[in-house]
Amino acid sequence: MSPPSLKPSPKKNEASVSRLTLGIVVTTLCRLVLNTARRFVYPFAPALSRGLGVPLTAITSLIAVNQATAVLGLFFGPLADRLGYRLMMLTGMTLLVAGMFAGGLFPFYAVILIALFMAGLGKSMFDPALQAYVSERVPFHRRGLVIGFLEFSWAGSTLLGVPLIAVLIDRLGWRAPFFVMGGLGILGILALSVLIEKTGKKKAAGPSLPVFRGAWRQLLRERAAVGALFYSFWISVANDNLFVVYGAWLEKQFGLSIVALGLGTAVIGIAELAGESFTAALADRLGLKRSLIGGLVACLICYGILPFLGQTLGMALTGLFFLFLTFEFTIVTGLSLFTELVPASRATMMASYLASGGLGRVVGALIGGHILLAGGIYATALVSAAISGLALVSLVWGLRGWQKP
Numbered sequence: 001m002s003p004p005s006l007k008p009s010p011k012k013n014e015a016s017v018s019r020l021t022l023g024i025v026v027t028t029l030c031r032l033v034l035n036t037a038r039r040f041v042y043p044f045a046p047a048l049s050r051g052l053g054v055p056l057t058a059i060t061s062l063i064a065v066n067q068a069t070a071v072l073g074l075f076f077g078p079l080a081d082r083l084g085y086r087l088m089m090l091t092g093m094t095l096l097v098a099g100m101f102a103g104g105l106f107p108f109y110a111v112i113l114i115a116l117f118m119a120g121l122g123k124s125m126f127d128p129a130l131q132a133y134v135s136e137r138v139p140f141h142r143r144g145l146v147i148g149f150l151e152f153s154w155a156g157s158t159l160l161g162v163p164l165i166a167v168l169i170d171r172l173g174w175r176a177p178f179f180v181m182g183g184l185g186i187l188g189i190l191a192l193s194v195l196i197e198k199t200g201k202k203k204a205a206g207p208s209l210p211v212f213r214g215a216w217r218q219l220l221r222e223r224a225a226v227g228a229l230f231y232s233f234w235i236s237v238a239n240d241n242l243f244v245v246y247g248a249w250l251e252k253q254f255g256l257s258i259v260a261l262g263l264g265t266a267v268i269g270i271a272e273l274a275g276e277s278f279t280a281a282l283a284d285r286l287g288l289k290r291s292l293i294g295g296l297v298a299c300l301i302c303y304g305i306l307p308f309l310g311q312t313l314g315m316a317l318t319g320l321f322f323l324f325l326t327f328e329f330t331i332v333t334g335l336s337l338f339t340e341l342v343p344a345s346r347a348t349m350m351a352s353y354l355a356s357g358g359l360g361r362v363v364g365a366l367i368g369g370h371i372l373l374a375g376g377i378y379a380t381a382l383v384s385a386a387i388s389g390l391a392l393v394s395l396v397w398g399l400r401g402w403q404k405p
Helices: 014-039 045-052 056-083 085-105 109-137 140-172 176-195 209-221 223-243 246-254 258-286 288-309 313-338 343-399
Strands: none
Touching (some): 014 109, 014 140, 045 056, 045 109, 045 246, 056 085, 056 109, 056 343, 085 176, 140 258, 223 288, 223 313, 246 258, 246 313, 258 288, 258 313, 288 313, 288 343, 313 343
């Protein structure tokens, strides 16, 4: 995927546009490292379990702690507006570096927990600052292209980052990825320092507490918004319940090596890219509401049939591909629809939606290991399908009678 080209506006010369383009490429690569740091534990939970000498459920708890930092994005967005986007991005990368080197140098469970928390906190600082920076610097007619390029870093973390980490673990041990991501983080800090321009601090202190409470009250009065928040929570619980243990399932069921597991995970990255592409091609034609409900029903079905595809590795990977394709299609379509639910409070709506999803991922990560150990992949899939049913009920209840204003 080539970086987007930004044509200069009358107020910007060619050199400044080139610098902005390079900055977008660098921030995308930084975000790729941050996303990989968040997601690499999922497939390699068994390897970390053996390396640290702790049960699998202790590793899924690490994932839950990492995911809990997503909720803090509610506060880091306004903080970035006050302190400057460049400073928040640099702070986020610094936390990543500190956490990764700490995890590599001190291979103890408590340190790894703190390390992953710091890396997750860094991502939660970096992402809203980056989105705001792009919105401020990139012309509106180019913004969709640029944000789409930035989003490649999410699928790229499983498509590129995880397979490379698999090679590192196989050749150098489970601590090696911590040092490599820490080193890449340092390079990212240096590049950001050169390419990202300083932004002045905003004079406004951000919304006051009464204003924030008023926006929340308005949100909770809207049935569609409440349904969307419950939908976000349930669908995230369902996905992480499976996501935290799929690596352990594939390793045990098919005896996969670390490298093979990493390559298998690339299937998820391809599925996520395909899901995003299907959203762009189909959602507007079919209608966002119909596409979202249909995608969620398809995702629920994929959860239900996944265990029955576990007879061969090819069938299991095919099942995971369609599961994550339908899930990504549902997530991206939902993001487009839910911005229209409460037009007067879009920022509050989306921040609450993402925070609700973050809480759901924490719950899913906490229960996933226990459910797999208790009942195997059949129990995991059944629970995820049932929870997706709750998401469907919440969605249909919330959107019943709703029409775009």
